[in-house]
Amino acid sequence: MAQASSQNKQPKTFWNEKNREALAAYGFLAPFVFTIVIFFGYAFVRTIYYSFTDYDLFKTPNFVGLDNYKNILTEQLFNIALANTLLFSLIVTTLQTIGALVLAVVLNQKLRGMLFFRTAYYMPSITSSVVITLIFIWLFRPTGIFSFVLNWFGNHSSLILTFLVVGALLQAAQVMYDRSKGYPATAFDPAFLFTSVLVGLVITFILNALNIVRVGDLPAQPLNWIATREKFLGIIPYPLLVIIIQNTFTTIPTLMLFFLAGLQGVSKSLYEASSIDGATPQEQLRYITIPALRPVTFYVVTVGVIGTLQMFDQVSIFEGANAPLESTITLAFYVFKKAFDPSGLPKIGLATAGAIFLAVITTVMVMIQRRFVVSDTGS
Amino acid sequence: MQASTAVNLKPNLKADPNWLARRRWARAGWVYFMLILFSFVFIGPLLMGTISSLKTNPDEYPPRIFFEQLRPANWVSAFQLGTAGGGDGFLGGFRPGAKINFDVSYLVPQGITPTAPEVSVPKRRAGAGAGAFAATDYAADYAVLEPLKQTALVPANMPDGKPGQKVTYQITVNYPQNAKNLNDPTKPAPIMDRVPLDINSPNEHVYTSATLDPTRLERIFAPIASRPYPYPRVQSYDNLAPGVIGYVFRNYTRVFKETRSITTGQSLFFNWVINSFLFVILRIASTIVLASMAGYAMARLNFPFKNAFFVFVIFTMTVPGQVTFISNYLVLKDGIWGLSKLWGQQSLLNSIVGLWLIGLVGAGAVFLMKQFFETLPRELEESAKIDGASTTQTFWRVIMPLAGPALGALVITTAQGAWNEYFWALVVLANPQDIYTLPIGLNSFNRFYGSTGDYGLILAGAVFSALPVIILFIVFQRYFVEGVAFSGSKE
Amino acid sequence: MKQKYALLAAFGLLVAGAGSSLVSGQTGTTIVIGGRDGVTDTGLVNDLINKFLKPALAKDGIDVKYTPIGDYDKAIVNQLSAGTAPDVFYLPDNTAKGLVSSGKILPLNGLVSGTDFISSLNQTYTFGGKLYGIVKDFNTLATYYNKDLFDQAKVAYPNDKDDWNTFSDKLAKVQKALGTGYYGTCFPADYARFAAFAYGTGWKPTKKVTDPSFVRAFQFYTDLVKSKVAVQPSTISAGWGGDCIKSGKVATAFEGAWALGFLRDNAPNLQYGTSLIPLDPTTKRRGNLLFSVAWAINKGTKNTDAAVKVLNLLTSKAAQEYVLENGLALPSRKSLQANAYFKKSGAEPQANNTVFRGASSGNVVAFNQPPVFTDAVNEALKSVMDGTSTVDEALKRAQGKIDQIK
Known part of the structure; x- marks a missing residue:
């Protein structure tokens, strides 16, 4: 930036307006470029490099070709992580998109006190992942409130x-x-x-x-949803299910705001005209609202896919609450776990190979949904 | 539902206006009902966590909504006992000259002579954290118990309805005014935070009530045929002179008092709060300046490779941080190739500065500002240019003063993100614990106390660390929403 | 432009200021001691430093600095690789092998004498014939029992002569006398508890888990859960054995001396006693696990002599005596076996005594199996206890996973 100003007095042939603007732009961008070049560009290149070596933080890295990739693909933990990640991403993206849309439609009404409800609904999104995850772990403990509520419903x-x-x-x-x-x-x-x-x-x-219909007296059945290897419907490990519920719960409000912004952009006259034609609210939702929200939906799904594929915090916190690793591990956590392997030396090669895998999956998923999923619906 | 309306709609278009109005009202009623129901769902977990964080044991089953800490009678008692302990009625304490009177009542079945319980002030560390080790003075060494007085004996029914008696004893705990300091005779007798008390009740004496509800009931004897109800043999108090705050916000005072840094002796939790604030302030400062500059360049200035750069930035936002963290970890480890030695740091690991540098300007923040600058009319710059202002001058003098609303949103979203930052903090900050920020500090609580089921401390820590963000949100709600709106409007 | 410079300058100042305030300098011979930031560990080591190390080292001009390390296993690897590890630090049993293989830990042969230390403890830290750590303290498992529950059920307390049969008889009687909601013991699906029974049969971790001896112990352990005499901690919302015994609804639990501090804090008035792990009725021997942490020296230390001095002081007889007499941890020196503390009455000294004796009674094996191994057994235990698979199936599956290691 200092350069830019001192060179101001240079001959005008080079120092024309266009170049000056470009230089100013580079000056403006310098700190940002510094950050993303060092902490992203350089890091990304190094990740690729390490993924072809046997680096362990101690020895000098040796080139090992595709060994790391072969090894992770046959490693059970990696495959579990991959399955968990895809499962998580698919379920949460679906749930949060639908939930956010529904909530936005409900909130997009001209009723008194709507501001209060918007504030209330946004609450889960503002607290940190640690706070809300710890609260959820507590709620879903064997003697937690969720267990109590479920038992109550069972008895009633x-x-x-x-x-x-x-x-x-x-x-x-x-x-x-x-x-x-x-x-x-x-x-x-x-x-x-x-x-x-x-x-x-x-x-x-x-x-x-009159004692004709009675309350059941089933004893409390402590739910074991945190420190368990069991799977819901044989597919979703219970701890992961808790994370799914928690994550959907905290992401819906933010995504809802996108939809609300989108809804406010839909022209009122469309609804009025359709009302006169005798369209029901359900028909209006289907034929006017959803198509009009397509760009927002695209954005929400993209954000959702990216966000869910890098789910890390919850897994890490659940680990501290004694949830078995296989029941929660995701790709992002796999990378971390391999890099800071507690039972030996860091396996940087495996970690970076996993990381590259994660990057590729993210990019591919975003591209796929850009191509097919959202653009085709409603057309 | 659709079919029925389609059939019925047309012939009834001139429906009774009262009929229609009734439906409109009912519909609005249902909408509000649903909205309120949803509110419970969304606020519920936080609210329950907050209420339960006051409980001695938030993991009790079945969970109660009304518990000792919420009983006004206990507030009054806690205040009076705190005052009697020589401290104040709010924070409690135990000072020389204290005289605490305390009643406890038992139900005694017929045929058993009411006998006074055994009372003791045990020498007990406060909790399991390092704070317990820092304590050198124990109330047990200074407290003097007077002989118990039986103050009442009335007929009463046992829990199973059989006749019995209710007996009340008065316990008096003194802290003599002229007590000597046992650790250092030259100093005055110490002032202590707590006076623990254990009351061992005699066989078949069923505890009913006391001036203050006990912290825990122990040694609960199982029901048997001749006595179909359980009863506790021990009523145990963590602190007989807690004061209202010490009693109701017990877990919150524990959060600050029980976790102490071994090196400095300061409250760890307090350190974490300070670190989190420092990090948030640094992040906000750098983001405001640098993201605005970069956002402006991307919105309004032309430069070679602009499109390629744009794509690259999008790519950085797509790729998860876990992909790049190993290199970043190593880069920070040697202080960005030794750059940090310029200001005397060998390594940027385990430092807030390192955590700050790793995400100096977020791509998201740059986008938010770019989005905003694109909405400004171009005439502003054109007129500035006619006046002979350079690009830099235009930016600082003309554009930035107009950026208020966007900056508000930027500050809020940045503050929220930084306050809640977990992954990078986990990577960068390992030890000593003094250097943690709140999120990873809380996670260490989880590892530390979660395994022993001490959820009181965890919940209190969680709620406390959520408070600043909640306050920020309630005050600056508009900016939260705008932040989302700006970043979402890029389609 | 000027404003921008001013801003940048302010920024630089901010960086510099924040940076310098967060860093501290070092001078002279300073030996940095690193330890796990644990519930009692931090206070204990700090106590030792102030009481024993600082006075003894002052005349040599050696200063000692203590840094408790959070998330220890992860942090120590990183610090060793970065060359920022402390001079003297913890070497936990389960990660010792990996850390030693990094080549960053100093072999102690010829520097420190290991003769007074319990030999099974030295073995845990001997790799390739070289000793890498001196045990700081250790733990084994003991049977904790709630006296009130046995008294109410009018059943005799467990004792050191009990075998699996007499022990489970007592538990069944207690459970029957007290009724639903009460249990004889807590059996978690955890190798770190179950193995005590498996080792009693003469089984060793080098053998297969489908070995008949292992299967016998496995059957005993899981049968007791299935017959509802024993309960998994999670079923009663307990995280571990300490929680179980604290709840006052479980008569016994198998834990080490680490449960003492927990009980002191959470159930200060609990009336409990301890006895050794029950004997295998067939072999008439008992098994136990040895949990330990050692002190090791960083190969990269700038002052090996000073570091050795520090290590010797940390594990000195006086230091270990102090730690023992305060009921904080168990000593690794044989010569402290006859210490008066062990003969004190009271639940805590008695429990420490039981845990100390556990190290030399029967087949004692160090707990340093790889996580894949223990996880495989844990999963087998869990699936059988939950009734989702049979003993044979579960163990076959576990052996399959174990075979995949290497």
């Missing part, structure tokens, strides 16, 4: 079922009656739903008081 399932059946019957009766009089009542008519729920609750309460 008969009551809940009674309430649902009674409520549904009441609702059906009211809707039928109204339709017979010629009103356009829908199955989930909001006004009737109110009475159905209220009366349903009262009836359930009475049935319970």
Whole structure:
């Protein structure tokens, strides 16, 4: 930058306006370039280099060709990490995109007090991954609140079922009656739903008081979702499932804001025109809202894929809570684990090979979804 | 649902306005109901964590919503006991001249003579952290117990409904005014934070109540046929003179007091808070200046390889940090090729400066500013150029003063990101523990105390470290949302 | 432009200021001691330094600095590779092999005499005939029992003569007397507890896990869980044996002396006792695991003599006596076997005594198996205890994984 100003007085032939602007631009960019060249460019090149060596931080690296890549592909831990990563990425990206869209549509209404709800919903996104993960680990402990809630639902399932059946019957009766009089009542008519729920609750309460429907007395079944190797439905290890729930929970609010911004850009006249044509809200969502949000959806999915593929924090924190490594390990954590192998010397070669793999997967996934997933929906 | 409306809609277009209005109201009601339900889901975990962080044992089962620390009666007692301990009613303590009176009641079944419990002030370290080792004075060495007085004996029913008696004893703990300092006779008698107390109740004496609810009930005897209820043989207090804050925010005071640096003796948690603040301030300072400069160059200036550079930056944002961390770790290890020796640091590992340099300007921050600068009208620069201003002058004098809103969003998102930074902090900061930032400090809590199930300390630490961000969010909510909006509008 | 310079200058100052405030200089002969930042470790080592090292070293002009290291296993490797490791530091049993193979640890033969130390402890740190570490302290497993529960059930306390059968009989009686919610013992799916039983049969980690002796121990351990006399800690929301015994609902647990501090903090009034691990009824021998941490010297130390002096002081008889008498850790010197502390009454000295005796009673094996090995066994234990696979299947699978190592 100092250069730029002292050279200001040089002959104008070279020092024309275009070059001057370019030089100023380089000056402006210098610190940024310094950061990304050293901490990204150089680092990336070195990662590639190390992935072909047997470096362990102590000896001078020897070139070993593709050995590291061959080794990780046959290593069980790496394959588990790869499977976990893809599983995690797929599930969380899907859940958070849908959840964020739904929430944005709900919040995009002209009702009083909406600001409060937006603030409340954004809360999970602002706390650090450590704080929220520690709280989730605590919630999902064998004697945690989640275990308690699940047990409560188990014991009250008969009551809940009674309430649902009674409520549904009441609702059906009211809707039928109204339709017979010629009103356009829908199955989930909001006004009737109110009475159905209220009366349903009262009836359930009475049935319970009369001891016709009883609360179960299943003993507390401590849930073991953290320090376990078991898998949900035989596919998702339970600790990973907790991370999935936690991650979806914390990312939805941010992504919701993108959708909200997008929704506010959708022209009101489109909705008005379609209303006059007799479109239902569901039809409006399907034919107006979702297509209009396509660019935002693309962005949200991209951010989601990139974010989920590099999931690291939670795995590291779960490790401290005694979750088995195989049940949570992701590629990002595999790289870290191999580089700081506690049971021996650092395996930089394997770690960097894993890292390159991770970089390639990320790039490929982003490209794939850019090509197919989002651009084709709704067209 | 769709089918039914399609069928019914047309013939009923002139539907009863009351009927329609009722539906509108009901619908709004349901929307609010759903919104409130969602609020519980989204605030729930944090809220439950916050409430439970006050519990002695947040891992109890079944979890209670109302527990000792939330009982106003205990607040009053804790205040009075704190005052009686010679400290103040808020923070408690045990000073020379203290005289603490304390009642405890038992139910005694018929046929058993009420007997006074055995009371002792045990010599007990506070918790497991290094703070426990730093303590040299123990209340046990100074406290003097007076003989117990039986203050009441009334008929009462046992828990199983059988007749019995309720007996109350008064316990008095003194700290003589003229006590000598046992470690160093030249000094006055010490002031202590805590007075632990154990009450061993006699056989079949069922504890019912005390002036202050005990920290824990121990040696719980299982129910048997002749006595179908369990009862605890020991009522144990961590601190008989806690004061209100010491009682209600017990875990929070523990967070600061029990974790101490062995080298400096300072509170580790306090150090972590300071480190986190230092890091956040450094990050904000560098980001504001450098990201604006880079963002402006990318938004408005033309330079060779601009497009290639743009693609490269996008690429850096796509590739996870774990891909590049080994090299970065090694680069920091020798202080960026010895550069750090210029200011006397051999290595940038284990230093906040190292952590700061590794992400001096984030690509995301640059994009946010680029996004913003592109929205400014070009006429601004053109008129500045006519006035003869150079690009640099234009930037600092014309453009930056207009960047307020974007800078607000930038500061907030940067602060949030830096305060919560975990991965790079984990890589860069290993030891001593004094150098940790809050997130990795909290994770060390998790390793340390999680294995022994001491979730009180973990939750209190977590909630405390979330507080600054939550306050920041509530005050500057607008900027949080704008930050997201700016970075999201790039499509 | 000027403003920018000013900003940059301010920036530079900020960097320099922040940098210098976070770094401290070193002068003279300073020996840096590094230790794991643990619950009791930090305080203990600091105590030793102030009480024994500083006074003794002052006349030689040697200063001692202590740095507790968080996340020790990871940090020490990095520091050794970077040349920033302390001069004298912990060498944990489970990572000793890897660290020694880095060539950065000084062999102690000819520098330090290892003769007074318990020989099984020296063996743990001997590689290729060279001794690399002097054991700082060690632990074995003991049977902790809750006296109240045995008293209430009117069952005799466990003792050193119990074998698997008499021991599990006692547990079953306690469990029956106290009813649901109470258990005889906690058996985690953890090699570091289970192996004590496997070693009792004469099995060694060099043999296969499908070996009949191993299978017998495995069957005993998992059967007790299946019959609900024993419980996995996680089932009752306990993280480990200490939690189990603290809960007051489990009669016994197998832990080392590390449980003492935990119980002191979390269940200060618990009435407990300790006995040795039950004997295998067939071989009439008991097994145990040896957990230890040694002091080692950095090969790159600038002052080997001073470092050796420090190491000798840290493991001196006086230092170990002090540590023992304060109930902080167990000494590795044979000559301290007869120390008066071990004869004191009270749960803690008694427990320390049991743990100390555990090192020389029966088949004692150091705990330094690779994680892949222990994980394979842990998984087998877990799957059988949970009833998701049979003993044969589980062990065959585990052996398959173990065969993959190398």
